[in-house]
Amino acid sequence: MIITNGAALWLALLIPVVVFAYFIRRKIRRRVVSAMFLWDEALNSALAPVRGFRVRNLLALILALLVTLALITSLVNPIVGNAGRVGDLALVLDNSASMSARDANGQTRLQNARELADRIVANKPDEREILVLTTAPDVEIVSGFSKDFAALRRRLERVEPSNQPSELRAALEKAKFFQRARGENAKVIVLSDFACKDADEIVDEINRDPALAAARIGAPVDNLALLNLVARRSPNGDPTFETLVDVANYSDTTAEFNVELELNGELLDILPLELEPNERAQKIVLNSSEQGGTLRARIVPLALDFNDASPLDDERETTLLEFPALKIKLFGDRDLFLETVLEAQPNATVERVAQPPQTLANDELLIISGQTPSEIPNGAVAIIAPTASCNLFELGDEIPETALDGEPLDEGLARYLKFNGQTLRGVRKVTIANGYETSVYAQAPEAPVLFEMRNPTAQDSGRVFVLNFATAESDIGLKTLFPILFANLVGEARGYNPDETFSRALAAPDEANLRRELELTDANTELATTAGRAPIWLLCAAFALLVAAVEFYLFCRRRVE
Amino acid sequence: MFDSETLKKFEFLSIASSRPFAGQTSGSRRNAKLGGGLEFAEYRDYAFGEDLRNLDWNVYARFESLYIKRFQEEGDVPVYCFLDASRSMGSSADSEKFEYAKKVVGALGYISLARLDSVAAFAITNRAEDYFPLARGKERFLAFARFLEPLEPYDAATDITSAVKDALKKIAKPGLAILVGDCFDPNGLDAALERLLSRKFEPIVLQIYAPDEARPSELGDFEFVDAETGVTRKVTLDERAVKRYAKRFQEFLKATRESCVTRGVRYYAAPTNVPFDSILLDVARDINVGR
Numbered sequence: 001m002i003i004t005n006g007a008a009l010w011l012a013l014l015i016p017v018v019v020f021a022y023f024i025r026r027k028i029r030r031r032v033v034s035a036m037f038l039w040d041e042a043l044n045s046a047l048a049p050v051r052g053f054r055v056r057n058l059l060a061l062i063l064a065l066l067v068t069l070a071l072i073t074s075l076v077n078p079i080v081g082n083a084g085r086v087g088d089l090a091l092v093l094d095n096s097a098s099m100s101a102r103d104a105n106g107q108t109r110l111q112n113a114r115e116l117a118d119r120i121v122a123n124k125p126d127e128r129e130i131l132v133l134t135t136a137p138d139v140e141i142v143s144g145f146s147k148d149f150a151a152l153r154r155r156l157e158r159v160e161p162s163n164q165p166s167e168l169r170a171a172l173e174k175a176k177f178f179q180r181a182r183g184e185n186a187k188v189i190v191l192s193d194f195a196c197k198d199a200d201e202i203v204d205e206i207n208r209d210p211a212l213a214a215a216r217i218g219a220p221v222d223n224l225a226l227l228n229l230v231a232r233r234s235p236n237g238d239p240t241f242e243t244l245v246d247v248a249n250y251s252d253t254t255a256e257f258n259v260e261l262e263l264n265g266e267l268l269d270i271l272p273l274e275l276e277p278n279e280r281a282q283k284i285v286l287n288s289s290e291q292g293g294t295l296r297a298r299i300v301p302l303a304l305d306f307n308d309a310s311p312l313d314d315e316r317e318t319t320l321l322e323f324p325a326l327k328i329k330l331f332g333d334r335d336l337f338l339e340t341v342l343e344a345q346p347n348a349t350v351e352r353v354a355q356p357p358q359t360l361a362n363d364e365l366l367i368i369s370g371q372t373p374s375e376i377p378n379g380a381v382a383i384i385a386p387t388a389s390c391n392l393f394e395l396g397d398e399i400p401e402t403a404l405d406g407e408p409l410d411e412g413l414a415r416y417l418k419f420n421g422q423t424l425r426g427v428r429k430v431t432i433a434n435g436y437e438t439s440v441y442a443q444a445p446e447a448p449v450l451f452e453m454r455n456p457t458a459q460d461s462g463r464v465f466v467l468n469f470a471t472a473e474s475d476i477g478l479k480t481l482f483p484i485l486f487a488n489l490v491g492e493a494r495g496y497n498p499d500e501t502f503s504r505a506l507a508a509p510d511e512a513n514l515r516r517e518l519e520l521t522d523a524n525t526e527l528a529t530t531a532g533r534a535p536i537w538l539l540c541a542a543f544a545l546l547v548a549a550v551e552f553y554l555f556c557r558r559r560v561e
Numbered sequence: 562m563f564d565s566e567t568l569k570k571f572e573f574l575s576i577a578s579s580r581p582f583a584g585q586t587s588g589s590r591r592n593a594k595l596g597g598g599l600e601f602a603e604y605r606d607y608a609f610g611e612d613l614r615n616l617d618w619n620v621y622a623r624f625e626s627l628y629i630k631r632f633q634e635e636g637d638v639p640v641y642c643f644l645d646a647s648r649s650m651g652s653s654a655d656s657e658k659f660e661y662a663k664k665v666v667g668a669l670g671y672i673s674l675a676r677l678d679s680v681a682a683f684a685i686t687n688r689a690e691d692y693f694p695l696a697r698g699k700e701r702f703l704a705f706a707r708f709l710e711p712l713e714p715y716d717a718a719t720d721i722t723s724a725v726k727d728a729l730k731k732i733a734k735p736g737l738a739i740l741v742g743d744c745f746d747p748n749g750l751d752a753a754l755e756r757l758l759s760r761k762f763e764p765i766v767l768q769i770y771a772p773d774e775a776r777p778s779e780l781g782d783f784e785f786v787d788a789e790t791g792v793t794r795k796v797t798l799d800e801r802a803v804k805r806y807a808k809r810f811q812e813f814l815k816a817t818r819e820s821c822v823t824r825g826v827r828y829y830a831a832p833t834n835v836p837f838d839s840i841l842l843d844v845a846r847d848i849n850v851g852r
Binding site: 039 | 652743747774779782784786792794795809813
């Protein structure tokens with residue numbers, strides 16, 4: 001048995017006070033009455049032996065002493081049994097997204113876990129030290145090993161719920177490390193709902209390892225979750241977005257609900273969905289918007305009585321970047337096909353220029369076709385079939401006919417392009433000037449065909465894209481790829497990557513499943529809870545109350561002797 | 562004993578008697594005797610030698626028969642106050658019960674003297690301990706008060722029957738017999754009342770008790786000492802015991818009242834927390850106030 005509040009032992013001084021008070025009370029007051037015969041008749045008295053009177057008063061003393069002792073024991077708050085033998089504790093408190101789910105008592109799981117942790121701290125023996133770890137977004141030591149009851153409670157109060165998945169495995173490993181350093185009586189206690197990755201393995205380990213104990217927080221509850229919201233630009237250069245909505249129904253009933261999509265606070269679309277128990281579904285919303293802004297998706301259950309436990313995973317938000325405008329300046333030989341392709345680019349204007357501009361604004365792209373000037377201006381520039389050397393590169397001999405050496409990269413200028421095996425004409429050998437970084441997307445045996453140059457040292461130097469082949473003279477197959485090639489070019493010049501998605505995953509699927517079956521042994525749970533249980537003080541307080549009630553009853557029943 | 566304002570109030574009161582008594586001198590009440598009063602009583606045949614002034618000449622003129630017209634004589638009523646001075650009267654806090662009883666008796670005496678009645682008083686225990694002889698006239702109130710003032714409860718038990726029997730030896734004429742006391746007589750009042758009634762007295766009972774006697778306010782362990790007998794009891798008073806005692810006390814009051822009422826005796830219960838003059842108003846309620 002361990003006494004958790006030794007200071008309360010001073011209250012034992014009350015015992016002699018009670019005895020003293022008893023002897024004071026024991027003094028019988030003398031009172032003259034006018035008509036004893038009325039008292040005799042009223043109370044049916046026959047003179048009882050004085051001994052009985054004393055015994056009854058002694059009983060009152062015993063009851064008073066029992067009440068006092070029970071109250072003192074209650075305040076001393078001893079801990080008995082297994083809990084008393086437990087040494088220092090490493091307390092792992094799960095504060096991940098799933099712990100924001102509400103349980104039947106109306107509190108969140110984190111609040112319930114914090115209350116249990118609070119009890120463990122409040123009822124700890126004086127010499128026990130407790131370490132507190134949290135699990136989300138990363139493992140964090142909230143409090144190092146400490147005996148300071150007040151400080152521990154303050155730090156527990158400051159544990160905030162996170163919207164991130166639980167790093168329970170990492171937290172457990174860290175707690176075990178500290179536990180091992182504290183000797184064999186030290187224990188790790190995990191307070192979690194185990195809605196996390198590798199939950200089964202963690203529970204298995206807790207069941208096997210006597211140094212580990214856990215209390216599962218929260219009963220299985222129904223939950224609808226919006227697991228992912230992903231939005232991207234249409235890959236064909238269309239300025240609208242495609243939106244992927246990933247939802248799951250973690251309940252044992254069929255769930256009917258809507259997914260409402262809002263852009264900048266205005267309703268954009270509503271997806272009516274019906275999911276079977278434990279069903280997960282992905283829906284794609286096409287052409288959702290041309291605007292940029294904040295896209296928010298929210299689950300709205302249709303049945304009013306559907307208990308969607310965790311509100312945190314019912315909403316997701318993603319940011320859509322704006323599709324920037326682009327001014328294209330054409331210099332060089334006139335190419336109607338090229339002009340038509342460029343004019344077809346969304347949110348782009350095409351202008352022919354007689355001379356290449358000295359400088360280019362950020363929203364401008366200069367396309368040089370046929371006549372290569374000696375000085376290429378700073379900014380975004382595309383050179384199609386260069387004819388002469390310039391400050392960026394030196395042209396060599398033309399390679400009569402060639403083909404790609406291997407497949408082009410599926411990125412940058414060459415995204416979605418498959419033209420290996422095509423005959424290329426007008427390809428010239430190129431020597432890149434010093435100091436430029438080059439990204440080659442398509443390579444012929446003797447020269448790069450599609451490449452990009454960038455001077456990393458020049459602050460205002462833009463990207464220079466080079467199409468080192470005669471587009472008009474190459475195979476018709478290449479011409480069919482021509483619009484895609486220029487869509488890529490325009491996209492790259494805008495600095496926009498169509499594959500780029502913007503999504504904020506608020507919780508992992510593991511966090512959303514709040515009905516997970518776990519095989520946590522009772523012994524573990526008991527150890528976890530008895531470490532913080534208040535087994536004696538409450539019983540003692542109840543006993544004191546009971547004895548006080550008995551004393552009062554007996555007092556009321558007393559008769560004349 | 563009383564201030565002048567109180568005494569002035571008492572002058573408007575009178576103690577009712579349900580039947581006439583033969584007093585010693587003329588007074589303000591109908592007397593048992595017929596004679597020279599103002600109130601017509603009866604006609605009677607003239608007898609030789611009677612005072613001719615009493616003949617009703619109008620009757621003679623009509624019937625030629627001689628009739629004597631008789632009138633109710635007005636006289637005083639003897640009022641006998643029996644003040645219980647046993648130990649039980651001094652058992653309540655500061656002897657409040659006995660002081661209260663003395664005030665009541667004093668007031669009754671003053672009222673009677675003011676109405677030209679004669680008053681006597683007895684301090685009784687199990688016998689008549691002290692005696693104030695019949696006196697008449699308001700000027701005798703001072704002597705009456707001097708008799709009452711120094712009285713203290715006697716160290717004797719209550720036996721009203723014996724006390725009344727003893728007191729009656731000193732009384733020549735019947736009258737109102739007002740018994741003022743707590744009536745804590747285990748033998749009851751019946752015998753005493755029967756004796757008074759058989760001697761043509763009109764008894765009135767004023768039972769005085771302290772509120773704490775009706776329902777004790779203190780709880781706890783007590784050693785009770787009977788004021789009358791000195792018998793002791795160790796008692797633990799709790800709410801339940803107090804309730805039972807209070808119920809028994811009310812039964813006792815009720816029994817005393819029934820004992821009186823069944824004999825046509827007027828009965829008044831007077832707790833000491835009720836001002837004594839309001840008790841007197843009760844006693845004198847059926848009197849012609851301001852007569």
